[in-house]
Amino acid sequence: MAEWALKRFWKAAEVAETDGGFTVHLDGRPLRTPAKAPLVMPTRAMAEAAAAEWDAQEAEVRPLTMPVTRAANAAIDRVRTHRAEVAALIAAYGESDLLCHRADSPAELVAWQEAAWGPLLAWARDALEAPLVVTSGVIPCPQPADALSALQARVAARDEFELTALHNLVGLSGSLVIGFAAMEDAVAPIEELWDLSRLDETWQERQWGVDDEAAAAAARKKEDFLQARRFADLARRSA
Known part of the structure; x- marks a missing residue:
């Protein structure tokens, strides 16, 4: 049907x-x-x-062409009514932020990650008061309690519309630090921030070539990431 x-x-x-x-x-x-x-x-x-x-x-309403309306609906119907749970979900990314988990080989990838992600972690340390610890391989690395508390407080301070944007930015990038950088227009332009979140995927593509299906999925996610940043801009009270 x-x-x-x-x-x-x-x-x-x-x-x-x-x-x-x-x-x-x-x-x-x-x-x-x-x-x-x-x-x-x-x-x-x-x-x-x-x-x-x-x-x-036009003749029929196509919700997928209405990202601002859909995000506003989500902010009111879901985020506002489950604010604490959403804030906790977002803040939890600080415990295993993408930027803190590095490859242990090859040397070229290790160096690339440090050069690309180091400035973002330095910004988190200074601007967000959240010095995060870097680890390599698959071994989990507990983050400093004070850093996590600082990140949690910054998440909790956002209203439901900003939380909606931050939820999408963080979920799509896998990084709370990148999400905050996108919200604050810090460290790098928004498209470069997206590229920084895709460093590992880009490395794999350089080694093995581009998979068309994966590339199409990544393009859709990038558009959603850019739309989330736009929604954050529209949510600012000075707008």
């Missing part, structure tokens, strides 16, 4: 100010989330981006 699809029924999508922020009206009617909560966003910029997504829909 074909999945039911929502048809376009409105003529215009417009931004409206409301209690607590901004929303989108479709022909004067305010949008709600899938859980039927008011779709109230923290900034006009986010609401304008969501309205543009609704305006761009």
